[in-house]
Amino acid sequence: MKTLNIDTIQTIKYFPMIGIVKETNRPPGGMTSIRKIAHNAFLNSKKDVLEVGTATGVTAIELAKLTACNITAIDIDDNNLSVARERAEKENVAHLISFENRDATDTKFENKTFDMVFCGNVTSYFDDKIKAIKEYDRVLKDNGLIAAIPMYYINKPSEKLVSEVSDAIDVNISPLYKKDWVDFFNLPGYELVSCEDYAFDNISDNGVKEYVDIIFKQPHLESLEFEVRSALYSRYSYFMHLFRTNLSHMGFSLMLLRKVSSPTEPELFTARALVLE
Template sequence: MFTIDDIGKMDYNQLIGVVRETNRPPGGVRSIAQIAQNGFLTKDSHVLEIGTSTGITAVELAKLVGCRITAIDINEESLVEARRRAEEAGVSHLITFERKDATDTGYPSGQFDMVFCGNVTSLIPDRDKALTEYTRVLKPGGFIGAIPMYYIDVPSDQLIADVSAAIQVDITPLYRDFWIDFFVGGERHEYWLQDSRFDNIPTDEVDRFVDDILRRPHLAELPADARELLEKRYREYMQLFRVNLSQMGFTTLLLRKEPADVEPELFTATVL
């Protein structure tokens, strides 16, 4: 049972494990389906998911494809909820949830057909080391599925400070070109991508979402003061993210691991 002191010490990433929020990657289930389809996943594939949070991507991949997933996160509270969801969905036999560091997984080299990292790389302090680890554990010919988020509009300094405090990561405003240049290079070749922009969601729609989340029966077991603080902080976080995401977009990106000396494609084409 969480106390008011416990809730007061939690950042957003910990609170979502308490409220059991479905923490989807940018683009939600559509992005998951696109990566599964364009990355040629089958029931024989083995996927490593980085930063599984409450498990929605791992569960969706298991349901859509029937493949094996090893899903890692550093937050044990989120992993508890992820395991519960996998059990509830009837796919726990396909998913292994482990508490591990994305920069040093300990898995053998060339083990996975795909590494799915969503947007979590932006939250890792040593992102270069993380990307090296993704590449190391990936089989030759395998795919990295990334969905980096970035600013389309220039954010205010106050917004950046507020979001940094909420997620406990000192963020620097980054833009699309940064992430493409970051992921593509060496053995990682651009294979497929799609750009999107987040919708500007009305404040009352966010409030309705929060109200629905907070009506979940397990939260009624919290002490009254802890529940009151949880409601206040969770609502503030979600309204903050509404403002932040309205200025952002994301790219659904697949990178294929191939020899570094393969030259890039020259005569590309744009879908009309």
């Protein structure tokens, strides 16, 4: 925080900003998505989980609290990892989580180390998505699960919006749709266990402002000099309004894929929920 000044704040990108403001950075769908994945995957204290792109650690911490599983959570931002470790200590789950600075496309872990790889939406930010997914596969045990929550466009965005989002996250993105993610994760030796599709809610300007105000009530932000705090508030508010606009065009899927040695035939006699009157 000591290096923040008016000039540097204007150039901060979103991912470093997460650690500065200590945002509770959640996957698409938030805590509900984390809890559904934990439930659908039957996670428990005997499972070893790799979380890719942990940011400030919220997913790893929630999984640890829900299931007591053993988690290795990786990210490439040391400031984010520091915030994550502090949070895990406060939540009394630090003994279950190892926060490490590692490259998701070349983790250096041994083959078949983990029972689950939880990648959320982080794969979206890699230039070589196939390389990242192959790394998930390499470190995953037989019969293990990949938990992915990819975001994708439902409605085509403008070139201007895509350019602004690319600049904000410092990643050159191109519009992807659900079919693209199905293709990315269509790996040999995997079967789709479950897939639930969602669209993001439309958030009002006032809703965005209320959220940003809550973030900036944190003591480490309230104690900043007025001009620095105002500049940081303005920059973070810009990100939130931009992402609100972008997400109004988007949806996401909760995907669980199992690594199998022998695929099973498809089910013929499917069913739907019965509503009795």
